[in-house]
Amino acid sequence: MALDRWIALILLGFCLTYGYTAWFTMDAGLAPFMQRNPIWPSTFPKLLSVLGIVASSIILLGIEKGEQTIGDIDYRRLHEYKLGQAIMLLGLMVAYALCLRPLGFIFSTGAFLILGSFILGERKWHVMIPVALIATLFVWYLVQQVLGIYLRPFPGFIGG
Numbered sequence: 735m736a737l738d739r740w741i742a743l744i745l746l747g748f749c750l751t752y753g754y755t756a757w758f759t760m761d762a763g764l765a766p767f768m769q770r771n772p773i774w775p776s777t778f779p780k781l782l783s784v785l786g787i788v789a790s791s792i793i794l795l796g797i798e799k800g801e802q803t804i805g806d807i808d809y810r811r812l813h814e815y816k817l818g819q820a821i822m823l824l825g826l827m828v829a830y831a832l833c834l835r836p837l838g839f840i841f842s843t844g845a846f847l848i849l850g851s852f853i854l855g856e857r858k859w860h861v862m863i864p865v866a867l868i869a870t871l872f873v874w875y876l877v878q879q880v881l882g883i884y885l886r887p888f889p890g891f892i893g894g
Contacts, residue, residue, distance in 0.1 A: 742793035749790060753783030822853050838888040843870040 756779035764774065792798055830846040847866035856862050877883050 739794055739796070742790040745786060746790040746794060749783050749786030752779065753787060756780045756783050819853055823850060826850055826853065835886065836889060838890075838892075839874055839885040840870055840887045841889065843873070 756776045760776040760779065761769075761774060768774065826846060826849055830842055833842045833845075844866050847869060848862055851862050851866070874885060874887060878885055878887070
């Protein structure tokens with residue numbers, strides 16, 4: 735079996751487990767007044783599980799396969815792809831997750847966006863830094879002020 739079908743099989747198992755949890759176990763502990771709502775906390779997980787099951791089944795059954803084109807990934811030639819960039823981005827994501835609480839949202843997210851774009855090849859610092867900072871501040875404002883979810887904006891030693 736090809737690599738994409740193995741991955742689809744793993745994703746299908748994950749989506750089936752996720753769907754079972756969303757359909758049968760999440761709604762059992764709902765308060766009585768919430769059981770009459772049209773949208774429950776499990777609505778989005780149910781939708782995600784169904785879409786994941788459909789997408790992974792399509793890949794697993796090979797329905798999407800046509801002729802292999804130039805842009806398709808050939809797992810036998812993985813050494814020719816930019817795996818270094820992908821590994822560095824994964825490491826940067828882990829570092830971002832670990833630095834989010836101690837360094838605060840604004841610094842961690844801004845540094846993640848700047849370093850991530852640098853890893854991907856952007857070298858225009860005069861564009862990279864303002865775009866990353868504006869995006870960081872905009873997301874922080876939306877989450878903090880509009881949604882009302884507290885995000886520590888600054889490191890703890892500054893008073894965040």
